[in-house]
Amino acid sequence: MISVENLTKSFQHNGGSVRALDGVSMEVNAGSVCGVVGPSGAGKSTLARCIALLEKPDAGAIRVDGTDLVSLDGKALRAARRQIGVVPQGDSLLRQRTAAGNVALPLEAAGIGGPQRRNRVGELLDLVGLTDKASVYPDQLSGGQRQRIAVARALAAKPSVLLADEPTSALDPATTDSVLTVLDRARAELGVTVLVVTHDMAVVRKIADDVAVLEDGQVVEHGKVLDLVAEPGSRISGTLLPETDQADQLRPTSGRHDVVAEIVLVGFAAVGALLPEASNRFAVDLAILGGGLTRLGDTPVAKFKIGLTGERSEAALKWMIERDAHVRRAPVSVDGVAAA
Numbered sequence: 011m012i013s014v015e016n017l018t019k020s021f022q023h024n025g026g027s028v029r030a031l032d033g034v035s036m037e038v039n040a041g042s043v044c045g046v047v048g049p050s051g052a053g054k055s056t057l058a059r060c061i062a063l064l065e066k067p068d069a070g071a072i073r074v075d076g077t078d079l080v081s082l083d084g085k086a087l088r089a090a091r092r093q094i095g096v097v098p099q100g101d102s103l104l105r106q107r108t109a110a111g112n113v114a115l116p117l118e119a120a121g122i123g124g125p126q127r128r129n130r131v132g133e134l135l136d137l138v139g140l141t142d143k144a145s146v147y148p149d150q151l152s153g154g155q156r157q158r159i160a161v162a163r164a165l166a167a168k169p170s171v172l173l174a175d176e177p178t179s180a181l182d183p184a185t186t187d188s189v190l191t192v193l194d195r196a197r198a199e200l201g202v203t204v205l206v207v208t209h210d211m212a213v214v215r216k217i218a219d220d221v222a223v224l225e226d227g228q229v230v231e232h233g234k235v236l237d238l239v240a241e242p243g244s245r246i247s248g249t250l251l252p253e254t255d256q257a258d259q260l261r262p263t264s265g266r267h268d269v270v271a272e273i274v275l276v277g278f279a280a281v282g283a284l285l286p287e288a289s290n291r292f293a294v295d296l297a298i299l300g301g302g303l304t305r306l307g308d309t310p311v312a313k314f315k316i317g318l319t320g321e322r323s324e325a326a327l328k329w330m331i332e333r334d335a336h337v338r339r340a341p342v343s344v345d346g347v348a349a350a
């Protein structure tokens with residue numbers, strides 16, 4: 011588990027001071043994938059560089075499995091660095107070395123040679139699906155393949171944490187998917203904790219369990235992706251879920267529906283069955299007025315604007331809420347008429 015506590019970091023710039031991190035606290039569970047997102051200049055790369063021990067924070071703690079890395083130096087710091095594999099931003103492979111030669115670099119640095127090194131490089135090339143490119147030079151690899159080799163190299167010394175800074179920038183969607191699959195495999199097959207700094211919400215949509223949104227050096231939203239999408243008004247929900255046209259106009263439309271609400275359903279069971287079952291059970295007519303379905307990782311998530319018509323509309327809505335549907339409904343005034 012990575013735990014970042016009250017991290018601050020300022021840079022001197024043009025005679026002034028820029029506060030890149032301003033009291034950042036967050037946790038990443040062992041074996042999970044966490045996306046760090048936010049606008050340009052929010053502090054994402056600075057946070058990643060601090061966690062990778064490439065930058066020393068002004069204050070705060072970074073604990074990996076309970077040990078505060080900020081207070082380490084010398085040999086202990088070098089040992090801690092080996093626990094953290096880094097996929098740097100941009101093209102980072104050595105051009106004069108083959109793909110296998112790049113993956114072998116950290117092993118050479120650690121004094122691992124002979125068959126042990128060859129086997130490890132073989133395993134890593136297999137993990138990233140590039141066994142057949144072992145003796146190819148970076149110039150002959152595609153951008154996505156180069157990134158996958160950079161991931162393999164970052165995993166060579168068996169780190170417990172993998173940090174990737176914008177691993178998919180400048181890649182097309184199909185190539186992005188191939189890089190994300192490799193990060194997901196690192197977590198699933200090696201149990202590595204993965205932190206991905208990204209502008210690209212596709213990364214969060216496809217592989218993140220958790221997400222932290224940074225703005226102006228502060229964490230403005232942090233938690234499990236599937237929890238945050240269910241929170242009305244969360245940034246993550248606004249970005250990842252389908253629009254329900256005019257989501258804030260939830261009043262009944264010209265008296266045609268007794269109840270109009272916005273509903274978020276998470277998981278196969280809820281998405282597949284809850285609406286028709288509520289409709290049958292309470293004998294209400296249930297119309298979908300907007301929204302749609304999406305997938306977050308392997309989980310289907312739906313956000314609909316629904317209209318319920320029938321005497322037991324309220325009871326149907328209550329029943330769905332009791333079954334973990336996340337509902338935002340029209341505000342109703344005292345005379346029972348939905349407020350405008």
Ligand SMILES: Nc1ncnc2c1ncn2[C@@H]1O[C@H](COP(=O)(O)OP(=O)(O)OP(=O)(O)O)[C@@H](O)[C@H]1O
Pocket residue numbers: 021022023028029030048049050051052053054055056057209
């Ligand atoms: N070495 C540095 N010297 C001076 N200022 C810096 C340095 N590194 C970062 N900054 C400043 O700190 C702030 C946060 O930068 P950072 O690169 O961490 O943001 P970011 O969210 O990663 O942005 P981007 O998405 O554009 O990479 C910015 O104002 C940036 O200009």
